[in-house]
Amino acid sequence: MPRDYYDELGVAREATPAQIKKAYRKLARQYHPDVNRDDPQAAERFKAVQHAYDILSDKETREAYDRYGHAAEQMGEGGPPPGWPPPGGGGGWEFRGGPGGFGGGGQEFRFTSGGADGADMQDILSQLFGGAAGAGRAQAPSQRGTDYEAELHLSLEEVLAGTTRDLSLTVEDTCTSCRGRGIVPPGQPCAVCGGRGQVRRQQTVRGVKIPAGADNGSTVRLRGKGGAGHGGPPGDINLRIVWREHPFFRPSGDDLECEVPVSLAEASLGGEIPVPTLRGMRTLRIPAGTSSGTRFRIREGGLPSRRAKTTGNLVVRVKVVVPAAEGEAETKAVTEMSARAGDPRAGLWRPQEQ
Template structure:
């Protein structure tokens, strides 16, 4: 019976990222896990199929070989029918073994692995990001099994693998090449368990939701990450856990826009305030502040309040607050206000208009010149 395509098994595209592969594998593994489907032979077969697919596609060298040659990359002269994980040896292993044998060295067992890292996105308000906050989060993860204390053995007895002698790897000869691969008997761990734990099936870890307290420092911004060492997935037996990375996302604010450590906001003012000048109170993250409007302030003028921005999470320096004033056209005028506005407008005529509204006069001159050129 022909084997199914590994990408099809995991339900991902051929250009899927490592993160997409990991998420797809988790979904597939949790759906078909034997603990959730006791006595279901089809589910057990699907679980093994999904595990085999991920073991190949999560390894860059194996994935490259699979993309080029399909399942044939792990058969026909590539180590026999021991499955994808057992049959493949990458070129780094091949040349390492050749030169190791020639010069009396030899590649030793692979260095200690770690459990998988976990990513978590935390959404914050601007105030929380600026001031810092402590949050409790819950994450689904693989955690050390309590029953066997993460050993995978119900009685604590772990033996050296008889096949690889504890090295975690086995060698075989292919012509002039000496090849090296993970031991198929112990899965590369170098140890075997005589009496596996019933709760974790000898894996030393189980699926569970873990609750953590995360302290977010003041001044963080979107894209910043906080690393919690050792709070990722538990590794296989005897292997340290991965890390948890909490990535910050700051929601949009109804008043302020953030640009690094600086803040920006718009401040509406009345036409009379702009013309006569005034003192206007504006909001900051630490209470109100004042800006002094000079007479004849134009709409769009920018005022800078030093040190009223965000305190940097890295340098601890403080950003500034930039207030852009916007002259607001009055609405819902009373009869008296309308009459006053009409009298005021009547004062703008001839040279008076040019003197009191220079930008408007310049604009009208430009328009007149444009039409004269168009009609000449």
């Protein structure tokens, strides 16, 4: 059995309509789901206050309640009182099915003004949202859709050439059935979101174009691809670009770095060695007597820069692969070559004098 409606609103039985309205507005503000998120008790109380006001604010239903008590609401066809239940079902809520109908796309939920109650609700909502609802039809103030954040991992090949991707995101959206309130009129927990006010769903965005040279850590904004707006524009998807690690190239700004092994003969005699780049093989000329660790630059072998409209370089660090000398001839040749070159550590350091 519900509480006495006068007790619910905290007013005397002989309260004037103005007193009832005042009490209702105070309580509705206090227990409104928008200011008591995740509080099921407040939601219940809000529902009860709403219902009590629905009954007591209407002259006919109030009279019926005064006479029959809660039994008035159980009376079926043929029974008193006329005008019961109150027009609009209470609360000034209305469901409007879009072209797809319920469960389909395009459904729309809005507050409508169901007489005096609706106007009151409109005032309360405008205060809660800080917005100004239009006159007559008391639609909730428009809200822009949610922005979604996601990471997009790109290979360096994709950074170089740009890419087109289909994205699949798991997103949290405000439940459209209850507009995020978790309850639906006349105060039932929302079946669509289970009372959470949020629904999780899979969103696919096809054909997302990522331009060449998308910087690591930069953001690509897909305007209007985020959460649906509630009377406002849809949100965006903000894609944070993350470069994947490459097995061979290491990015350094717009430059790429890599290490290329060279043979003793190539290092000693000099020559042309093939070097891989993201754009295919290139030829690197190294001089005679190239030591391990020497760096060479292949112009424009790096990544394109969107800002500077230039292309970085590929920095090749050579690593000389030295085999052990075998046999008399090799030993003699290497020894002679080394002796001729002299001590590689000559002049490297001197003991500090006291």
